[in-house]
Amino acid sequence: MDKILDTFKIEDTHYASFANKTKISIEKGEGVYAYDEEGKKYIDFTAGWGVTSIGHANPVIIDALLEQGQKIIQNPNSGATYSPARSKLISLMHEILPENLTRIFFANSGAEANDAAIKLARKATGKLNIISTVNSFHGRTISTVSATGQNSHRDRFNPLIPNHIFIQYNDIHAARKVIENDVAAVIVEPIQGEGGVNVPDSDYLKKLSDLCTKNNVLLIADEIQTGFYRTGSLFASNNVKVDILTMAKGIGGGFPFGAFAITEEVHDKLNTGDHGGTYCGNPLGCAVAYSVINYMLDNKIWENVESVSRFAFERLNKLKKEHPDIIKEVRGKGLLIAIELADDDVTSALNSKCLDSGLILNVTHGNIVRIFPALNISKEEMEEGLKIFENALENYKQFN
Ligand SMILES: Cc1ncc(COP(=O)(O)O)c(C=O)c1O
Numbered sequence: 001m002d003k004i005l006d007t008f009k010i011e012d013t014h015y016a017s018f019a020n021k022t023k024i025s026i027e028k029g030e031g032v033y034a035y036d037e038e039g040k041k042y043i044d045f046t047a048g049w050g051v052t053s054i055g056h057a058n059p060v061i062i063d064a065l066l067e068q069g070q071k072i073i074q075n076p077n078s079g080a081t082y083s084p085a086r087s088k089l090i091s092l093m094h095e096i097l098p099e100n101l102t103r104i105f106f107a108n109s110g111a112e113a114n115d116a117a118i119k120l121a122r123k124a125t126g127k128l129n130i131i132s133t134v135n136s137f138h139g140r141t142i143s144t145v146s147a148t149g150q151n152s153h154r155d156r157f158n159p160l161i162p163n164h165i166f167i168q169y170n171d172i173h174a175a176r177k178v179i180e181n182d183v184a185a186v187i188v189e190p191i192q193g194e195g196g197v198n199v200p201d202s203d204y205l206k207k208l209s210d211l212c213t214k215n216n217v218l219l220i221a222d223e224i225q226t227g228f229y230r231t232g233s234l235f236a237s238n239n240v241k242v243d244i245l246t247m248a249k250g251i252g253g254g255f256p257f258g259a260f261a262i263t264e265e266v267h268d269k270l271n272t273g274d275h276g277g278t279y280c281g282n283p284l285g286c287a288v289a290y291s292v293i294n295y296m297l298d299n300k301i302w303e304n305v306e307s308v309s310r311f312a313f314e315r316l317n318k319l320k321k322e323h324p325d326i327i328k329e330v331r332g333k334g335l336l337i338a339i340e341l342a343d344d345d346v347t348s349a350l351n352s353k354c355l356d357s358g359l360i361l362n363v364t365h366g367n368i369v370r371i372f373p374a375l376n377i378s379k380e381e382m383e384e385g386l387k388i389f390e391n392a393l394e395n396y397k398q399f400n
Contacts, residue, residue: 004037022355029056032377032385034360042355043385045371046362050193050225050336053250053292054301055374060291061253068287078278085283089290093259096234096293101245103267106281107258110224110248111139114187116275117220117244117260118143121185124269125218131178131186133169135195138187138222147187150195170200172207179211185218185244190236193225196368197338199331205240218243218266224258225249229296229375231334232305250375253292257285301375305334308382312337312371315386323393337371338364346396353392359385 007025025037032055034044047053054061068085075081090104097104107113118130132138136149145153146161149169154160165181167174169192179186190205192198205221212219219242226236228250235245243266248258279285295301313330316339320327329340341347344366351361351369362370369389373382 007037024355024360031055031057032374032381040358042358042360043373043381043388044360045373045385046360047372047374048254049362050230050249050372051252052254053228053230053375054253054295055376056254058253058292058295060295061255061288064287064291065255065284068284071283073284074279074282078282079276079280083281083283083286085286085290086281089286089293092290092293093261096297097261098235098242098245100241100263101261102264104259104261105275106285107248107260107277108256108279108285109139109258110222110246111141111144112277113224113246113248113258113260114138114144114147114220114222115141117222117246118147118185118187120262120266120270120275121218121220121244123274124266125184125216127182127184127217128163129165129181129183130163131165131167131175131183131217133188133192134166135169135192135198136187136189136222137192137194138189169195169198170204172204172211175208175211179215179217183215183217185220186212187220187222189222189224190226191231191333191336193336193370193372194364196340196365197332197336197370199333205237209240209242212243213241220244220246222246225372226336227251228293229301229305229334230336230372231332232302232309234302236333251289251292252285253288253295255285255288257289259289296375299376304377305375308377308379309334309337311379312382312386315383319390319393323397326393326397332371335372335375335377339369339371341367341369343367346400349396349400350389350392353395354388357388357392359388361389 004025026034027037028035032044034042075083093104132147132149134149138144138147143161146164149166165178209219221237221242223235227247244262246260316330320330326342332338347367351363354361364370
């Protein structure tokens, strides 16, 4: 216990307190499980916020880290020299990415990939305005906060970067009304993640894409949360023409890594020096991302996502029917699932009960439980976690 108390004390005293912390100190992980400093075992239904896509401590990632780490971690002159680890990853991504997205570049996080997308869209089009959607989340840098459609993330940083226009999500008429206003790009999440797992109509993205094409506006698909099989397919913008696609989270399996892919037309409008970054495309990150994607392909991870997702939705919808007073809605796609609960109090009570019983959940917007575990979670592991949630719910009802 003393060891844990030290960890709490040091972080509480000297770590900048930007987060409402839960008093657990995680020391290690394996697959979908995480262990605290005293050895208590938890099921991780958050995958480190949608990141540890192939589980904690997956041997393919450890091998890639070791093998590449023994060769080289950062190139001399960084991105201004070539790297076999980088080119291997680019080749693999080129094989699976939508055909029109011919040029790839790397970043270290989602916000950084989106920041580049916005900056380069302005440069490539010579236009200023960026349209994004209400309730969206695109990151925490000043430009991505400016593109984020939630006042809670924006207001305290005013004045933000100008020329951002917000429209209702899943409303094509709203997009039509503003698309002609000197717009460089529309940035959109195919499913809003942090905003509460909001799934648009199945034809929304296609209509948005057509509208953008007609008006010479670039479409940026922010697939940072939805990409790399999180919702079942490689990207949730599947079969829709996008001009810039941003990636992070799942691509690195836990290693801080991001990417964006652009069309040849966008690339043609950009010049040497328009973008870069010390760690962009570093060989270590590239080797890890390669191992993650390769694992997903080798294991046909989408098959597991589909079957575990079906199981989870059946189970949760049944629970909703049994407890309509507590569960307002179950929604999502693949292994990006939201359970909207009656209010913040019940959510907080269930969350702490689950934590005591060894299940780590993510809560967004006070009353939405977001489930986004590792994509290779088994049905039994999903069942184990859902059982803890069900017990917490029944226990809550018994005493409230
Ligand atoms: C859709 C989306 N875009 C961007 C980001 C920001 O990514 P990062 O936290 O890696 O900067 C997130 C993070 O949650 C996200 O969900």
